[in-house]
Amino acid sequence: MKELVLLRHAKSSWELDVEDRHRPLTEKGMLRIKKMAQHHPEVFSDLDAIFSSPANRANHTASIVIHSLQLPFEKLALTESLYTFDASQVIHFVKNLPNELDRVMCVGHNPAFTQAVTYFSGKHFDHLPTAAWASLKFKQTNWSSVQEATLTLGLPKKILS
Numbered sequence: 001m002k003e004l005v006l007l008r009h010a011k012s013s014w015e016l017d018v019e020d021r022h023r024p025l026t027e028k029g030m031l032r033i034k035k036m037a038q039h040h041p042e043v044f045s046d047l048d049a050i051f052s053s054p055a056n057r058a059n060h061t062a063s064i065v066i067h068s069l070q071l072p073f074e075k076l077a078l079t080e081s082l083y084t085f086d087a088s089q090v091i092h093f094v095k096n097l098p099n100e101l102d103r104v105m106c107v108g109h110n111p112a113f114t115q116a117v118t119y120f121s122g123k124h125f126d127h128l129p130t131a132a133w134a135s136l137k138f139k140q141t142n143w144s145s146v147q148e149a150t151l152t153l154g155l156p157k158k159i160l161s
Contacts, residue, residue, distance in 0.1 A: 002146055004094060004114045004120065005043060005105040008055045010131040012057040012078070032131040032156050033061050037068040039060060040154050042050040043135055044105065050075045051093075052107040053082040062107040067070040082108045087115030094120075097143040121151040130145070 011029030016022075025033075028047050037044055044065050052062040059078060066073055090112045097104060106113075114128045120136045128134060136149035 001102070002140060002143060004136045004138070004149070005047070005059065005133055006090075006101075006116060006128070006136070007105055007107045007133045008110060008113050008128045008130055009053070009055070009058040009061040009107060010064070012130075023055070025055050025060050027055050029057075029130060030060075030064060031109075034068050035067040036131050036133070036154060036156055039154070041060045041069055041131070043133060043154060045067055045071065045096040046102050047071070047075060047105050049077065050105045050107070051077050051082060053109060054058055054078040054080060055083050055109070058082070058107045058109065062105075065107075067074045079106075082106055085109055085112050087112045087119060090116040095144050095146065100140055101143075117151065120146065120149045122144045122148050123151060125151075129156060 010033040011026045012023045014024045018026065050062055052058050054060065062076055066076060081089055084090065111129060115126060117128060117134045118125045133154040135152040138146040138149045140146045
């Protein structure tokens with residue numbers, strides 16, 4: 001069995017005049033992702049690998065999760081192909097993961113992650129909010145053949161209300 005956790009980056013700021021990939025997280029975003037990690041440690045612990053878009057907001061989100069749960073930073077790899085808004089690139093990345101990895105988290109962006117959730121789960125899904133995660137559990141044992149995942153969602157409003 002394979003498990004993929006897609007984590008959308010936390011809320012980022014549009015206040016600074018910087019390139020898209022350099023946008024920072026807001027204070028609210030940093031607090032929210034820390035609470036999400038602490039509220040759902042079982043989702044983020046025991047991962048074989050963590051891949052993140054190199055965009056500041058995604059990398060910072062991954063780092064907060066790792067730090068909050070005292071996970072090894074060695075599991076984090078910045079992956080240029082995850083700096084995308086196109087689901088086909090995310091799907092291609094996942095289907096080409098090494099099979100020795102069983103539990104993987106990717107940190108990235110919409111609309112790519114929302115569309116990838118729909119693709120992998122076979123269920124229509126409207127929107128993955130910032131700091132939300134989707135756990136996709138597959139019956140298949142090879143990443144190249146993953147499909148029809150069982151979907152579990154972690155939505156920030158449920159823990160912050």
